Amino acid sequence: MDVTFIILSLITVVGAIWAVTLRNLIHGVLSLVLFFFGVAGFFFYLNADFVGWVQILVYVGAVAILAIFAIMLTHNLTAKDEPGFFSLRWLTGMAIAAAVGAVLWFAIKNNAAMLQTAPAGVTSSVADIGRKMMTDWVVPFEVVSLLLTAAMIGAIVIAMEQISHRK
Amino acid sequence: MNPATHIPWIASYLWLIPLLPFAAAGVSALLPQRCRKTSAGLAIGVIVVSTLLSFCALAESILHGLEPHAGRTWSAMQTHEVWHSLIEFTWFNYGTTSLKLGFVLDPLTAAMATMVSLVSALIFIYSLGYMSRDKNFTRFFTFLSLFAGAMLGLVVTNNLLLFFICWELVGLASYLLIGFWYHRPSAAAAAKKAFIVTKIGDTGFFAGLLWLYHATGTLQFYTPDHTGALEQVTALAGLPGIMGLSLAGTIALLIFCGAVGKSGQWPLHVWLPDAMEGPTPVSALIHAATMVAAGVFLVARTYPLFQASPQVLTLVAWIGAFTAIMAATIAVAQNDIKRILAYSTVSQLGYMVMGLGVGGMAAAMFHLLMHGFFKALLFLGAGSVIHGCHNEQDIFKMGGVKKHMPITFWTYFVGTLALAGIFPLAGFWSKDEVLTAAFRWGGGLHKGPFVLGCLGVFLTAFYMWRQVCLVFLGEYRGGKARAGHKHVGQEEAETHHETAPGVPHESPAVMTVPLIILAVFSAFMGFSGLPEHANFIHHFLNPEHAPHVVNWFVIGTASALAFAGLGAGHLLYGVKPLAPDEPDPLKAKLGKLRDFLRDKWYCDELYEATVVRFVRIAAVVVDLGDRLLDGVTVGLGLLARGVSFFNFKFDEQAINCGFDGGCGSVRVIGRCFAALQDGRVQSYLRLVAVTAAILAFWFFLK
């Protein structure tokens, strides 16, 4: 455990908790951006630079902005009748999350392989990633690109349909 | 086989031939509708370049044959070797294997590519005139380019998978073009029919493809180290397949299914005549000259597989012969000018398939090439006539067109004689080759295809001459009877600005010049396949088989029958020109048989009564099964009710009140379970999460 890890974990965990609990949705999205930056920081920390930059480019540059646009377009700046902290709903949610988290914790704790330290000299150069994607992972790569195209067209069609109906 | 010592330059640029039209299609797909000149110019320019490249490929492969025997004549060329020049490239790797694609330059490719691109180029130019008034001109040329690209890709590829991709693209282009006037229900239906019927065959083809890949581990036809799919036939022939065939025979049979669908062979021929709903240049290009020939080309390409299995070859021969004669008889009784030509196409394709079946691969390909020229000529001529006669397609409403459209008439005349097989036009030589091959196939029952073929020759000459007489000779019968008459398959009015009836007029030069060029080819190309020693095309396409000597008996029979057919046609239709509303004289001669022929042997009805009805019956059966299941359920329910009634009585009297509480708790539990399905996503998510957690705990603790 070193200082970088502690700082980054604080950023991510606090960002994530704020993102799911804040009533003000815009604040929620901004904390989510904090969380995204924290995860990107972890990627840099783990020598996966490329993933880190892609994370920032995609999540901060696109997903968060998309969320903000969705919030603006649905006039939902704050969640109005959200139940309070000690409501049954929130307590149930916390219990469930705790249960799942406990299972994962249990699984990790009971695994000796988890206690190893980081081997030195592990890097991921962009050239290597590209080569892997174009050889070993070419089929998933193509599938994902197809999926992305389909999602893009789908999103446009879904959003457009109503405009034509409104006339 | 001699390994290619050097790769000629044209082989390394072979990919340009299909790619250029593809690129043109892509660009003009992006162009707006109003860029008519651009898209047409692009399409034509590109196909001309492809044609030139194909000619280079042809020249290269001819010269390559000459090289080792410099100074000798063709007749002395006895290499007994098929020459291939291969270009391979890797599409992508996955894991440890890689998918290789490639192109092949060999005589088959060169000859076919030249024919396809040349005919396409001429038809593209012709379309300029024919489609000039259509508002979707740009789209038309986009589709044409797409088609040309796919067809040429199919010709030059060295890989069955790429072949299949192009094959399907060709089918797609055909679908788009048949349904080009999609707002006409008949066109839309015809497009759908063509697509679905050919898909039936393609399913077989695809199964064959997969099986071949499974058996040989590659889909390349030829490879430099001789491990291509077609170079492992000897091994395949030794393995067992289905129905007593060898594995090679089974795969060949499956591949032949694809050819049957695409080349309109019985029993999947029904889509081809309907495909005439498309614009006439499309009929000429796709459904006469090139695409339907793709099936024949497929068989020719994978011929080693077929050669390994005599049973399959026999089947091929008989299907071809039967299709040839059946379609010819149907053509005799049709009235629509394009439909006659369509059935004629089916019939000629039957000849080609028959030629393949009897072992005359070169003969069949020769006939394919020649047929490409003269059938394109005939279709374009028909288009010119339709154009000139104000979108009339019924030959009984034409007549005397010769006076008004001399160029069209003379070119059409050449095409007719070529198709009928009159000396010395192209059809004579190629049909003679096919018939000779059929004649030499064997004795006894094996003479059957030959006899059917000869009969077909007579019918071909007859129906073609009938058409010429009715359309071009006599007096013009159109014009007055037009008002209020519903025309069969009338071409779209959009193509034509003048709908007022009047005398026919000659088409513009942009349409007649391609006709003249095609007529020249139809007249003289046949000399490339003179029998006896100098049979150039035979050597060129299939040097492995020794050339056969000329068979005067076959030539005599075929010629005599052709002339007889022409004479019969002239007797019926030519001697006394028909009056405007006079019925077909054939009706009196043949009676009920004519109706049978006119209604295409009731094939569509037969399919309606069998296949379609089978599907309906199956639906009913499934429905019945469903009801049966329902009945069982209801019965069980009744049983349960009976039991429960008994229980109720028992309850009432015996246990009564003590049990009511239990019932109540059951009801409560039921309500609880019902509450689980409350339509809220999050409840489901909660349930999933909790279940997963519990299961995982249980798993860990176990």
Place this chain on the structure above:
Amino acid sequence: MTTLAHFQLLASMLFAVGLFGAVTRRNAIVVLLSIEIMFNAANLSLVAFWRYGPHPEQLSGVVFAIFGITIAAAEAAVGLALVIVIYRYYKSIEVDKMRSLKG
């Protein structure tokens, strides 16, 4: 020294936080964003496994993380477009109000 367990524990914690948001919040947008948090937790776990794994030269974890990011982006695009359409239809984006699939 930071061990693999640290990263995995952190990732599972983030996953739990995301799950909490997904099952608790009523606002559809927040639910979607919680799902993004879960995606990120999974990606973090993958990359950590890659970093500590026996075959880092295979780059599997990195490649998978990139695929994960791509898929998450596609999911976000479609999901948020759906939210907008749902808002137009129901005039609300509370997931509790969408229960026409109730059994």
Place this chain on the structure above:
Amino acid sequence: MYNFFDQLILTLGAWVVGLVVACGNGVSKFCCGQPLSEAAAHNVAAGTEIVLICVTIYGVFALCFGLATWLERKMLARIQNRYGPNRVGPFGLFQFVADGVKMLTKEDIVPARADKLVHFLAPAVVLAPALLMFAFLPFGRNMAPTNLDTAVIAFFAVGAGSEMALFMAGWGSRNKYSILGAMRAVAQMISYEIPLVLAAVPVVMVVGSLSTSQIVAAQGADGFLDMSRWFVWTPWGFAGFILFLVAATAESNRCPFDLPEGESELVAGFHVEYSGFKFALFFMAEYIGMMAMAGLGVTLFLGGWHGPKLLPSWMWFMGKGFLIVCWLIWLRGTLPRLRVDQLMAFAWKAMLPFALFNIFTTAVWFHLPKATLLQSAVAWLVTAALVAAAYWVVSRFVCRRAGALRVYHYAS
């Protein structure tokens, strides 16, 4: 001599580092009676170097920002046939100092209903990416602050952060004009980010690396011909450069793409509610972001610091960068503002297809043989023809759609 000037800044930097380490040794001897250990000396040197790089970059570019504002005002004035600032210093060169003093002494106004935290954070967040972007550019021979394997994508990723900052400014102000301006800015920057990145892809493809240092190295040549291999001389490079410039103009919200701040409709867009020093930060972020974009353009297409060996490499870099900045100012002085629909249509219907086709053209270039001069000429002509064809096709689209007049329905 040339090398001396070329490496002058590095030499100075090394001298300062040496000085600091020596001072540290002195202090250490004074306090503990022994010099610094080797590791400690190394740490001190590295830390000093980092601080020095940051200070130099921020100092130089803050100065450049000042000069750019002066340049802008002077050039705009010249274009509009006036004098521009001419009171403070020679030619009014110190006008920016006066402006800065004014900004610092102005009252800082925060709207009563503002989202205070977000409103406070926005100016800082908006400046951070703009400054961070300089970390990835090589300013001269041996003068790259970082040497990342992923520099180009890092540059764009950092740039994406500024969108969020603009939104924070607009949202935090609780003002209709602000939020409208911010939404416009975000939409515009997202739309133009795509052609911007796609315009850079050809360079990455040809060089085969995302590292800016390697991209610059690939454009180098010997001696006085050091400008012969700039990518801008190739057809695809030229097309890419033009695309990049247009997209960069839009990314930095400059005229004619300055709708987010359109005075006639939105007062001042997302920074309506900012005054004093916070406003100055926005102003600074805009100019520094513009210079960073210019720097990336120079790196990708204009050969970075390469140039005939008449000037030191860093001077080449700054000179080319300022040339692009001048070009942007010139555009502002001459072009009218676009309409929103024109802006979007231009990004999606003209720039995106053209950029995609440019990538294709680059692939063609990459695979064409270029061993001999004749082959190179053929490759050049073929790609030029492709670019011209693409331009022609795309322009026909745009002329028809985006250029058309819009019909306004006031009543409906």
